[in-house]
Amino acid sequence: MVKKLSAREIAEHLHSGAIRLLRRLRKTDDEAGLTGPQASALSVLVFGGAMPLGKLAAAEQVKAPTMSRLIKEMENLQLVTRRRDSEDARSVQVDATKKGRHLLVQARDRRLGRLEAAIARSSPERQRILAEASALLLEIADSKELG
């Protein structure tokens, strides 16, 4: 039997686990020709559809100038398109191109492949725990209480 962990200890483990996990996975990013923020923004577009730049910035929890520059680079790479909104000429609609969608899928495969393999190698019991916990992690990460 393991020692019962306090909420603080659980928080520390999750925090440090998340940091280390992402550091490890990040290394594979460049192999796919996408940076982390690019992959992340592209993912929002692919799964959420076209949207104005400001909304994308908000979804990525980033300020507008940051997203503006990110999108400019991605446009040069032909990963996304932008067009003026016909309703509101201030607004810019951003969308993923076919190339962008394709590259995103590849990048996700690369990035997640190793993690998936490591999980698949775990015992069924561990997989069950991780499955439950991954859902809880998402819930907590998105919960209002957090900030």
Added chain:
Amino acid sequence: MVKKLSAREIAEHLHSGAIRLLRRLRKTDDEAGLTGPQASALSVLVFGGAMPLGKLAAAEQVKAPTMSRLIKEMENLQLVTRRRDSEDARSVQVDATKKGRHLLVQARDRRLGRLEAAIARSSPERQRILAEASALLLEIADSKELG
């Protein structure tokens, strides 16, 4: 009963949960006067004791020049000291100062406080799952198979 998740789905949830969690927590960093990498390196020093710069860089999975500059800044802030190793004059021993230790504790409290509170509000059953999972997450994040 919930649908049984594939290893791929678990990987996706953990990945996306980790990203979102850290984005939320990162916002509190600046309040404490420490950047993320600073807090992380300081944490290694506080819990691991003084060590040569290269070892610290390896622990942080960063190249030597990156750590060298980080340490230079932290020395200016009087968070760490560095001194030439008496045994090996090439080597630089880095250690946390009292001020550094104190600031780290504060920063961790800020950063983890909200997460801890969110966990503490969960049911005992959820806490049990999270406790088990947080251990597994650490294991996987540090496992050789990952990369």
Added chain:
DNA sequence: CCCTATTAATTAGCTTAGCTAACAAAATAT
């Protein structure tokens, strides 16, 4: 209807953090 205020995005310029390449100094090995 016009003038003001607000909103959406961009540009300019700064900071932090990562990298590689080139170098200096010290230790090790031949």
Added chain:
DNA sequence: ATATTTTGTTAGCTAAGCTAATTAATAGGG
């Protein structure tokens, strides 16, 4: 004694974040 390896630093590049200031377009109030 010299050549190699190791440890860190410096220089210079890139990516990604920010704020402040600007431009253009819409919305609102008198």
